[in-house]
Amino acid sequence: MVAADSRASMGGYISSQSVKKIIEINPYMLGTMAGGAADCQFWHRNLGIKCRLHELANKRRISVTGASKLLANILYSYRGMGLSVGTMIAGWDEKGPGLYYVDSEGGRLKGTKFSVGSGSPYAYGVLDSGYHYDMTIDEAAELARRSIYHATFRDGASGGVASVYHVGPTGWTKLSGDDVGELHYSYYPVEPAIVEQEMTEAVVA
Amino acid sequence: MARYDRAITVFSPDGHLFQVEYALEAVRKGNAAVGVRGTDTIVLGVEKKSTVKLQDSRSVRKIVSLDDHIALACAGLKADARVLINKARIECQSHRLTVEDPVTVEYITRYIAGLQQKYTQSGGVRPFGLSTLIVGFDPYTGVPSLYQTDPSGTFSAWKANATGRNSNSMREFLEKNYKETSGQETIKLAIRALLEVVESGGKNIEVAVMTKEGLRQLEEAEIDAIVAEIETEKAAAEAAKKGPAKET
Numbered sequence: 001m002v003a004a005d006s007r008a009s010m011g012g013y014i015s016s017q018s019v020k021k022i023i024e025i026n027p028y029m030l031g032t033m034a035g036g037a038a039d040c041q042f043w044h045r046n047l048g049i050k051c052r053l054h055e056l057a058n059k060r061r062i063s064v065t066g067a068s069k070l071l072a073n074i075l076y077s078y079r080g081m082g083l084s085v086g087t088m089i090a091g092w093d094e095k096g097p098g099l100y101y102v103d104s105e106g107g108r109l110k111g112t113k114f115s116v117g118s119g120s121p122y123a124y125g126v127l128d129s130g131y132h133y134d135m136t137i138d139e140a141a142e143l144a145r146r147s148i149y150h151a152t153f154r155d156g157a158s159g160g161v162a163s164v165y166h167v168g169p170t171g172w173t174k175l176s177g178d179d180v181g182e183l184h185y186s187y188y189p190v191e192p193a194i195v196e197q198e199m200t201e202a203v204v205a
Numbered sequence: 206m207a208r209y210d211r212a213i214t215v216f217s218p219d220g221h222l223f224q225v226e227y228a229l230e231a232v233r234k235g236n237a238a239v240g241v242r243g244t245d246t247i248v249l250g251v252e253k254k255s256t257v258k259l260q261d262s263r264s265v266r267k268i269v270s271l272d273d274h275i276a277l278a279c280a281g282l283k284a285d286a287r288v289l290i291n292k293a294r295i296e297c298q299s300h301r302l303t304v305e306d307p308v309t310v311e312y313i314t315r316y317i318a319g320l321q322q323k324y325t326q327s328g329g330v331r332p333f334g335l336s337t338l339i340v341g342f343d344p345y346t347g348v349p350s351l352y353q354t355d356p357s358g359t360f361s362a363w364k365a366n367a368t369g370r371n372s373n374s375m376r377e378f379l380e381k382n383y384k385e386t387s388g389q390e391t392i393k394l395a396i397r398a399l400l401e402v403v404e405s406g407g408k409n410i411e412v413a414v415m416t417k418e419g420l421r422q423l424e425e426a427e428i429d430a431i432v433a434e435i436e437t438e439k440a441a442a443e444a445a446k447k448g449p450a451k452e453t
Contacts, residue, residue: 058312066304073303094345 001137002030002090002167003144005119005152005180006160008037017160026051028171029067029091034117035084035104043085047071064091064098068108076106086116090167097167119151119158126150137166141175149187152180214328224332225325228281228356231334232368235280236267239367239375239398240338241383242351243391247340247415249278250399252370256408268413268422272297274341275313276413276420280369281335281356289333293317310341314352314360322358332356336368340415347417365394371402389431396428397435 004021007014021033023044029051033040050070054062062070068089075085085104092098101109101116113131115123126147135143141164148162163177217223237252251267268278271293279286296316300308308316317337325332336355343350353368354360365383367375375398386394392414403409410432412423423431 057315058309063304063306066306069303069305 001140001144003148003164004032005148005158009157030172032088034086039083039085063093068100072102072108075104079106088114119155122154123147123151149180149183225357228332228334232281232336235369237369237402238278238280240351241365241395244387246391247349248392248395250395250412251278252403253409253411267411270420276415277339279335279337285333285335307344309343310350314339318354318358318360342417
């Protein structure tokens, strides 16, 4: 399950509320964007090209392991030159589902859950407390959605639309894209406040 | 014609690259090598010239492994083989490092063929004077494969093939007698093909068997035993042929 918000900020200015932060590398692999938007977009596109070339040369799809390693090696070679990329590569290959975290420091980690970006601590709190390995797809989608929502609630640099994608054996599909403002009111509807006894005219005896 | 065979990078008027063809000649003078693919086994066999007395035969292994699951045998200039094998071994490990996956047989064959081709299109170098037989099992799919490359840099997959000295007779034999085999039958077929052109005996043949578990070099005694089996089978077949004729 892959989810992301859609806010881009330049300092204190919100430059866009509708950024596509989940990048479709190919029909069975997704990448997420955190850090520099241009860097992420460019290098994911480049990774998509490399994956396709691998398929053509070797007559089989590249594994998630291989794709994430290709990206990690590229980013490592640019280490120290100012790239800012914090991404997760999620996909499905012969070995089943694969999830890797790759960043511009050159780090690459395999895992079952990750949260990346400025709102990540808030998302981790919700994610960690609600996660178990054998969740259903709907439970997982809801958990992902809630994690993004909570990150957007507390972090100023996160907001916009919470998109949720599912990656399965036949590839990825977009499950939902909900405005986080609306999500707020659906999770925490406004309760009619208990009105205190209104003051009335004192009855003059 | 003499003017067009000096430099590798010069075509002749009738479209030949003479250096490449001369390299193929060098292959034709090299040791016989045969490869046979079975359903669960692939066998490589190479002709061994009678061992010189003082030579340590273990240092002249003709069938080498490129990785745990890939092996190579070649015919031609052995010194060129060493260089090619080293480069291929490095590429196997490099592939494991960059995509965290072992190479497929096709990938490494493509790499070796690519190397051989590079040396037919560069200045100041000559082509590698060897043809290789590459065998192995693909990781994950477990499909056995046998590939052959030659000095021109072409490669293709085979069910069974031979290269080196008298390879035509061996290939003819294989074409006549090939059928899908497994295990010991595959080994016998490979040795029978080699015996067509090589003096009989375990000390003239080097055989290696590749299974999913890995490469195993057969001991001289083992080879002798199989050769003996083959001889008795051949004798029995001869007798059977002659037998009915005598009765009439």
